[in-house]
Amino acid sequence: MIEHKLFEDRLRAEALRLGFAAVGIARADAAPRAGERLRQWLAEGRHGEMIWMEERADQRAAPAGLWPEVRSVIALGMSYAPGRDPLALAGEGDRGRISVYAQGSDYHDLVKRTLKALARWIVAEAPGSDLKVFVDTAPVMEKPLAEAAGLGWQGKHTNLVSREHGSWLFLGAIYTTLDLAPDQPGRDRCGSCDACQRSCPTDAFPAPYRLDARRCISYLTIEHKGPVPEEFRAALGNRIYGCDDCLAVCPWNKFASAAAANRAFLPRAELAAPRLADLLALDDAGFRQVFSGSPIKRIGRDRMVRNAAYAAGNSGDAGLAPALEALRDDPSEVVRDAVGWALDRLKAAPL
Ligand code: B12
Numbered sequence: 202m203i204e205h206k207l208f209e210d211r212l213r214a215e216a217l218r219l220g221f222a223a224v225g226i227a228r229a230d231a232a233p234r235a236g237e238r239l240r241q242w243l244a245e246g247r248h249g250e251m252i253w254m255e256e257r258a259d260q261r262a263a264p265a266g267l268w269p270e271v272r273s274v275i276a277l278g279m280s281y282a283p284g285r286d287p288l289a290l291a292g293e294g295d296r297g298r299i300s301v302y303a304q305g306s307d308y309h310d311l312v313k314r315t316l317k318a319l320a321r322w323i324v325a326e327a328p329g330s331d332l333k334v335f336v337d338t339a340p341v342m343e344k345p346l347a348e349a350a351g352l353g354w355q356g357k358h359t360n361l362v363s364r365e366h367g368s369w370l371f372l373g374a375i376y377t378t379l380d381l382a383p384d385q386p387g388r389d390r391c392g393s394c395d396a397c398q399r400s401c402p403t404d405a406f407p408a409p410y411r412l413d414a415r416r417c418i419s420y421l422t423i424e425h426k427g428p429v430p431e432e433f434r435a436a437l438g439n440r441i442y443g444c445d446d447c448l449a450v451c452p453w454n455k456f457a458s459a460a461a462a463n464r465a466f467l468p469r470a471e472l473a474a475p476r477l478a479d480l481l482a483l484d485d486a487g488f489r490q491v492f493s494g495s496p497i498k499r500i501g502r503d504r505m506v507r508n509a510a511y512a513a514g515n516s517g518d519a520g521l522a523p524a525l526e527a528l529r530d531d532p533s534e535v536v537r538d539a540v541g542w543a544l545d546r547l548k549a550a551p552l
């Protein structure tokens with residue numbers, strides 16, 4: 202064992218210096234119920250087409266399933282607290298709404314880079330120790346681990362809520378062979394609040410603390426590849442990438458300061474309020490140009506144009522009909538389907 206308290210304090214200071222807004226430590230076995238709940242969620246089919254959630258479920262269920270040597274987990278959070286109301290564009294029919302997390306630079310790149318910098322510091326300070334760094338895409342349950350490490354608690358909307366940073370933290374984790382002194386776990390402070398449960402446009406919470414991803418607009422606009430089921434298309438409104446509604450209504454956000462947000466996550470001008478007409482006109486090259494360096498690049502041009510077409514259909518703005526008409530013979534079937542639906546909806550909209 203190394204001189205603990207001192208090491209953990211210096212580790213925390215280094216994490217904050219590098220740009221993380223929150224850091225905590227948990228023992229590797231500190232979230233014992235997470236795995237069983239994951240399995241139940243998968244058995245109920247709540248993950249929809251996200252087959253990658255099933256594929257390495259044993260590794261995801263607990264840190265030791267992925268790496269038997271792990272002794273401690275260092276949980277990290279980077280703030281992306283917005284400087285303005287994330288729901289402000291809700292009534293702007295001719296604009297698409299991109300969720301706050303995706304309006305700036307791709308968090309995967311920045312969080313990974315910063316985790317690696319912290320990892321280098323740890324290895325230099327504790328020679329002989331081994332570690333692995335993760336953000337988002339690895340089979341790791343970041344939220345329950347962050348709760349166990351004291352960063353906050355998993356709220357009824359299922360995301361991690363922090364007393365200091367509200368719902369606006371990106372999470373990352375470092376698994377280490379070091380035996381570190383753990384922090385106190387986060388305590389649930391939702392109380393009788395149910396604002397997030399009431400805010401959901403698609404009724405995606407079968408119960409508090411549980412999400413049916415198949416109904417979630419984030420899943421439908423980002424992960425789901427085919428046509429969005431008809432029952433959800435109107436509820437998408439003008440959301441074209443992700444959804445912030447359940448996060449934005451959380452009362453704990455009032456303590457979150459945009460000053461704590463990493464500047465890389467400030468909205469890029471062209472992503473803050475994109476015009477639907479411009480998005481509908483994108484070809485592959487145009488899509489790559491606009492969304493390079495953004496997490497949105499992963500969904501590709503067809504899914505983005507599909508989402509923009511649903512939003513145009515919901516806009517009630519007949520001025521968007523020519524842009525939709527131009528896509529009637531688009532090579533992508535999913536685009537053609539969305540365009541047909543949108544034109545029918547626009548025709549049916551009151552003048
Ligand atoms: C799959 C996934 C999704 C899916 C499913 C979301 C989900 N809630 O599972 C979809 C595509 C819908 C999604 C959407 C979003 N995501 Co996402 N996603 C993930 C991912 C890759 C895995 C999450 C996971 O393990 N899900 C499986 C379920 C079983 O886990 P769970 O939600 O923790 O389930 C818990 C509860 O259900 C609870 N529970 C179950 N039963 C019961 C019963 C009782 C009584 C109680 C008390 C609790 C309880 O216990 C379970 C285990 O802790 C993580 C990254 C990672 N590797 O962890 C990012 C992650 C969770 N996503 C993130 C973000 C930002 C989002 C969005 C906000 C993006 C957006 N703006 O559109 C939305 C939020 C939607 C929402 N309300 O959750 C962040 C969240 C950061 C934070 N502060 O929590 C993460 C951590 C990515 C990151 N590295 O920052 N996401």
Ligand code: SF4
Nearest residue numbers: 401417418444446447
């Ligand atoms: S992100 Fe939107 S659609 Fe998904 S659960 Fe939250 S409010 Fe509902």
Ligand code: SF4
Nearest residue numbers: 356357391394397451
């Ligand atoms: S909105 Fe209310 S219930 Fe939902 S996570 Fe925030 S405090 Fe908890």
